[in-house]
Amino acid sequence: MRFIFSLIKNIIAVIAIIIIVFFALKYAPFLKDQEWNPVHNNRPPMSNNAPPEEQQLNGGQRYTLEDNDLLNNVPLSQTKNMFNWIDKKEFMSVSGIGRMGYNDKYIAGQRGDQFIIYKFGSESIRVYKTEIEMQQDLNKLGQHIELQPPSSFE
Numbered sequence: 001m002r003f004i005f006s007l008i009k010n011i012i013a014v015i016a017i018i019i020i021v022f023f024a025l026k027y028a029p030f031l032k033d034q035e036w037n038p039v040h041n042n043r044p045p046m047s048n049n050a051p052p053e054e055q056q057l058n059g060g061q062r063y064t065l066e067d068n069d070l071l072n073n074v075p076l077s078q079t080k081n082m083f084n085w086i087d088k089k090e091f092m093s094v095s096g097i098g099r100m101g102y103n104d105k106y107i108a109g110q111r112g113d114q115f116i117i118y119k120f121g122s123e124s125i126r127v128y129k130t131e132i133e134m135q136q137d138l139n140k141l142g143q144h145i146e147l148q149p150p151s152s153f154e
Contacts, residue, residue: 080120083107088153099147108134108145 074082083091083102092100092109097116100109107118115134117126128134131147138145 076121076123080104083120089150092150092153099149100153101145101147103143103145106138106141106143106145108138108147110147 088100092098095109096111097109098111100107102108105120107116107120109116110131113129115128115131117128117134117138126134126137128137
């Protein structure tokens with residue numbers, strides 16, 4: 001009987017260790033960006049696991065994905081609310097965006113010679129080389145966003 005109890009206790013201990021390691025790899029901020037982390041999902045743009053709206057876009061040849069460093073301390077579900085509260089002109093100057101437009105689902109902008117699209121709640125930003133490519137993908141997503149200078153957000 002003692003053998004069965006010690007066996008069950010050891011199995012429970014191993015399961016607990018596995019769960020702790022899993023959550024540490026998945027949620028620890030200092031481990032999240034490590035390349036060796038098998039739990040962190042870094043999908044390439046051409047992945048078949050992409051959401052349906054991303055599958056219709058012309059993946060890796062038209063844009064690249066960048067991690068979203070602008071909203072690091074905001075929960076993804078609250079990015080839209082946070083964006084509605086902040087001063088748009090200040091947001092543009094802090095993030096280096098020269099022209100910007102937004103609607104209920106997306107932010108589009110020009111950052112130097114790059115053009116970006118950010119979907120509220122997403123972990124990454126799409127970066128395009130030309131405005132035409134960005135507008136084509138916005139049209140495929142059914143979104144019309146006009147880029148405006150900072151003076152439009154007074």
